[in-house]
Amino acid sequence: MSLMTRRTSVREFTSQEVSEVFIKKLLISGMQAPSSKNQQPWDFIIVDDRNLLDYMATMHSGAWPLHTATIAIIPVLRPTDRSPLMAVQDISAATENILLEATNLDLGAVWIGVYPLEERVAHLGEMFAFPEGHVPFAVIAVGHPLKEKIAKIRYEEKRVFRNKWGK
Numbered sequence: 818m819s820l821m822t823r824r825t826s827v828r829e830f831t832s833q834e835v836s837e838v839f840i841k842k843l844l845i846s847g848m849q850a851p852s853s854k855n856q857q858p859w860d861f862i863i864v865d866d867r868n869l870l871d872y873m874a875t876m877h878s879g880a881w882p883l884h885t886a887t888i889a890i891i892p893v894l895r896p897t898d899r900s901p902l903m904a905v906q907d908i909s910a911a912t913e914n915i916l917l918e919a920t921n922l923d924l925g926a927v928w929i930g931v932y933p934l935e936e937r938v939a940h941l942g943e944m945f946a947f948p949e950g951h952v953p954f955a956v957i958a959v960g961h962p963l964k965e966k967i968a969k970i971r972y973e974e975k976r977v978f979r980n981k982w983g984k
Contacts, residue, residue, distance in 0.1 A: 820917055825968035827925025828882040830960025835888050839922050843890065843959070846918035850910035853903035859911050859954075862891040862945060869944065873956060876940045880929050886958035890915060891941065894932065896950035905932070908954045915957055925962035931955050 844861055852858065864870055865888045874883035883889055892912050897904055912928060919926035931937040932954045941953040978984055 820921055822970055823968055824917055824920040825966050826927040827960075827962045827966055828927050828958070829963040830882070830885040830887060830925055830958075831963055832885075832887065833961040835924065835959055835961070839924065840888065842922060843915050843918050843924075846921075847890075847892070847911040847915040850907065850914045852907035852910070853900035856897045856899040856904070856907065858895050858897040858904040859908050860893045860895050860951065862893060864889040864891065872944065873941070876929075876931075876937050876956075877934075880956065880958075882927050882929070882958040883956065885960065885963070887960040890957040890959060891931075891945075892954045892957070893947060894952040894954050905954075912955050912957065919957075919959055923961075924959055925966070926957055926959045929956040929958060 840863060844863075847859070847861065848857065864873065870883045870886060870889055873889060874880045892908050892915075894904055894908055900907075916926050916928060931941060932952055938953055941947075941956070945953070947953065
C-alpha cells in the first residue's frame with residue numbers, strides 16, 4: 818500500500834517521546850513542499866512543553882488530541898509579496914508533507930485547523946506573540962500512536978470525470 822493510502826488521522830498517542838531525528842525529518846519534509854514562485858511562506862514552531870500542549874488543547878473541541886501528543890508542530894504563514902494569493906496553498910502542501918512523513922516514520926499525526934478562524938488564530942497568537950503579519954495556520958499533533966489505525970481507501974469512481982463534467 819502506498820504512503821498516501823496508509824496516512825490516516827491519529828488522535829491518541831502513547832507517552833513515548835518523538836526523537837529529535839524524527840522531528841527534523843518531519844520539518845525537512847514540510848520544507849520540501851512545492852510553493853508558488855518558490856516563496857516558501859512558512860516558519861514552524863515545535864511545541865513539546867506539556868503545559869503548552871495542554872493549554873493549546875483548550876483552543877477548541879477538536880484540539881483534544883494535544884492532551885496526549887508529545888509534540889505539536891505549528892506551521893506559521895509568513896508575509897510574502899512574491900505570490901501572496903498562493904500562500905495558503907503552499908503552506909497546506911507543507912502541512913500535508915509533514916503528515917505523510919509522520920506516516921512514513923510510523924508516527925501518528927492529525928491536522929488541527931486554525932486559520933482562517935479568528936478565535937483560534939487569537940488563541941495561539943496570545944501564546945506565541947507572532948511577529949507582525951505572521952499567522953498560525955494549523956497545529957499538527959504528533960506522537961507514537963496509542964493503537965494501530967488502518968486507513969480507509971476513499972477512492973470513488975463516481976467522482977472521476979474525463980474530458981468534461983458528468984461523463
